Amino acid sequence: MKEDKIKLMEVCGTHTMAIARxxxxxxxxSEIELISGPGCPVCVTSQADIDRAIEISRIDNVIITTFGDMMRVPGTKTSFEDMKRDGADIRVVYSPLDALTISEDNPQKRVVFMGVGFETTSPTVAATIIEARKRGLRNFFVLSNFKVLFPALEALAGSSKLKVDGFICPGHVSVVTGTIPYAKIASHYKKPCVITGFDEIDIVKGIKRLVEQIKSHRCTTEIEYRRAVTEDGNIEARRVLDSVFDVKDSHWRGLGMIKESGLKLKNKYRQFDAEKEFKVKLPKAILPKGCICGEVLQGIKGPRDCKLFGKVCTPRKPVGPCMVSSEGTCAAYYRYGE
Amino acid sequence: MIGIDKNITLAYGNGGRLMHELIDMLRSKFSNKILNELSDAAEFKVNSTRLAFSTDSFVVKPLFFPGGDIGKLAVCGTVNDISMKGATPLFISLAFIIEEGLEFSILERITSSIKQSAAKAGVLVVTGDVKVVEKGAADKIFINTAGIGVIKKYSLGTKAKPDDVIIINGPIAEHGMAILNARENLGFLSTIKSDCRNLNFEVKRCLKASKNISVMRDPTRGGLATSLNEIAYSSNLGIEVYEKSIPVRANVRKLCDVLGFDPMYVANEGKFICFVKEKDAMKVKHAIGKGTRIIGKVTSSHKGEVYLKTQIGASRILPMLEADQLPRIC
Incomplete structure (x- = not known):
């Protein structure tokens, strides 16, 4: 007798990469199917948000600071990498605090930090903004494209197109958020959630616990990453985050506009808001023809369903963002021959 | 012009697939039997003596890093390239391109290091050159070295043999991560040191221990994965390596994890892989000494490709580096 397939989604891009590696x-x-979710911050950033950052990089006396993942992401017309080659001042930083040092070293220039990431990244940027105020910096700005994971997870849990049986939940995000935000996914949408780490053993154990829940018809949130995650999460990180940012509606590549799924700077920190500081004219955002990143991010299609995969779209010349990031689903499939 | 690129980007220098395309474009221009071998050093005969000849340029930043400096690297780089041919390095040349403004004290530190490294490797600096260029035309100092060695026992080629066993002389990814940590001021209080050192004496011991070594390669730019792919490709054979046998120090692995780097693609400067007939593997392993590991074998299946047996026993492809590794967000 053929057993029903169990469909599990690994939400986080770092999990996607680790599973492939x-x-x-x-x-x-064979009855367990893993599908990749929207948990790659670079990948879900909308085309318009990427275009805005690229347009800002064209302005004289502006230094863009960004995490390395963003460099090759194609906007409608060009990418940071191409802009840098053509002379724009774009610098890869490893910590947002590095951007403050650059601001101090270049008082005659305006320094913009390209803020992309989930709850793992945003508290560190909030702390950086507080530090910028403390240091009295007037030439440091943040382009806030931060995302809040849970509204997107809810959208996926409730999706009629995507029938997932359970979620392999991100360890790093959960270090900050704790387990409380998962409660609705488990109880309302009836999707088991297991938070797990990034070693292969963590992931395999996480899968096992999900299958156990599904087989016994339970829907709860479990932690298979006790060495880092607690129920309460990092209360201090969330306090810092909430003191600097408010939620806003945000556009996700593939998933569209999701209510309260993004972050904007609070009014009292508006002097650091790059969107307010730089009024740029955006090109009409055109998604690359044939690219199915949007559907890959929703877990509806896989990279190998894309006609461009591995032919026109490679890590060197990516067409869509999922091929760029070290956490992108297409990059993982390409690199590790999945 | 290569493919769709009109300009040379940094990716053409990272040791991955693009660099190989660039090298091949240049090689075809000067095509000849010796060059076309594309080994670390050229091999040819003068009268009855077989010689190995190699050159390398050094542009490392920062000039001084934990475990070494540009001077030590300039000696070891060329010495090791000659050694990978199975030759004994004897003489090296030394050329500097100096940016105006370089402090004499820095030049002094570099030349002292060169002197020390050359003495350690048993090679003589026998010719040289100095150029000074205006500010901005170079980055402080660039060094080129070339070297000549004599092939005494037998020369090593670029092709592995079916059923060869693959041996490595110690943990990988140390040079690349030490440089990255020093260059980017990451602020990690790290104990990672570059593995930069001369390999000629270790190679000599291997050649003495076995007559059945087919290839040696020092996995510098592009790391271990790139060297394995080069050899699989040039031999038209498959390679299988075992993840759990590949030594990576815990501190190097952690820094790689934090930055999202795969140690298999990170540069080494004091490591070599040795392809040897299985029956001599233990002899060679002992000849090299502590820290040496057998990491894989050559297969007749999946020709031209490298497969990695992962920690949990799955098998997956280990491809050539496609584009520069970029530090990740989270």
């Missing part, structure tokens, strides 16, 4: 899919029983 360890070859976990090849060892799983």
């Amino acid at each position: 360890a070859g976990i899919k090849k060892l799983l029983p």
Whole structure:
């Protein structure tokens, strides 16, 4: 008798990469299917938000600071990498605090930090903004494209197109958020959630616990990453985050506009808001023809369903963002031959 | 012009697929039997003596880093390239391109290091050159070295043999991560040191221990994965390596994890892989000494490709580096 397939979504891009790197899919029983979710911050950033950052980089005496992942992401017309080659001052930083140092070293220039990321990243940027105020910096700005994970997760849990049986939940995000935001996913949408770490053993154990929940018809949130995650999460990080940012509606590539799924600077920190400081004219955002990143991010299609995959779209010349980021689903499939 | 690119980007220098395309474009221009071998050093005969000849340029930033400096690197780089041919390095040349403004004290530190490294490797600096260029035309100092060695026992090629065993002389990714940590001021209080050192004496011991070594390669730019792919490709054979046998120090692995780097693609400057007939593997392993590991074998299946047996026992492709590794967000 053929068993029903169990469809699990790994929400986080770092999980997608780790699963591919360890070859976990090849060892799983055939009835368990893993699909990749929207948890790559670079990938879900909308085309318009990327275009805005690129337009700002064209302005004289502006230094853009960004995490490395963003460099090759194609906007409608060009990318940071191409802009840099053509002379724009774009610098890869490893910590948002590095951008403050650059601001101090270049008082005659305006320094913009390209803020992309989930709850793992945004508290550190909030702390950076508080520090910028403390240091009295007037030439430091943040372009806030931060995303809040849970509204998107709810959208996926409630999606009629995507029928997921459970979520492999992100360890890093959960270090900050704790388990409380998962409660609705488990109880209202009846989707088991297991938070897990990034070693292959963590992931395999996480999958096992999800399957156990599904087989016994339970829907709860479990932690398989106790060495880092607690129920309460990092209360201090959330306090810092909430003191600097408010939620806003935000556009996700593939998922569209999701209510209260983004972050904007609070009014009292508006002097650091790059969107307010730089009024730029955006090109009409055109998504690359043939690219199915949007559907890949929703888990409806896989990279190999894309006609461009591995032919026109490669990590070197990516057409869509999922091929760029070290957490992108297409990059993982390309690199590890999934 | 290569493919769709009109300009040379940094990716053409990172040791990955693009660099190989660029090298091949240049090679075809000067095509000849010796060059076309594309080994770390050229091999040819003068009268009855077989020689190995190699050159390398050094542009490392910062000039001084934990475990080494540009001077030490300039000696070891060329010494090791000659050694990978199975030759004993004897003489090296030394050329500087100096940006105006460089402090004499820095030049002094670099030349002292060169002197020390050359003495350690047993090579003589026998010719040289100095150029000074205006500010901005170079970055402080660039060094080129070339070297000549004599092939005494037998020369090593670029092709592995079916069923060869692959040996590595120690943990990988140390040079690349030490440089990255020093260059980017990451602020990690790290104990990672570059593995930069001369390999000629270790190679000599290997050649003495076995007559059945087919290839040696020092996995510098592009890391271990790139060297394995080069050899699989040039031999038209498959390679299988075992993740759990590939040594990576805990501190290097952690820094790689934090930045989202794969140690398999990070540069080494004091490591070599040795392809040897299985029956001599233990002899070679002992000849090299502590820290040496057998990491894989050559197969007749999946020709031209490298497969990695992962920690949990799955098998997946280990491709050539496609584009520069970029530090990740989270």
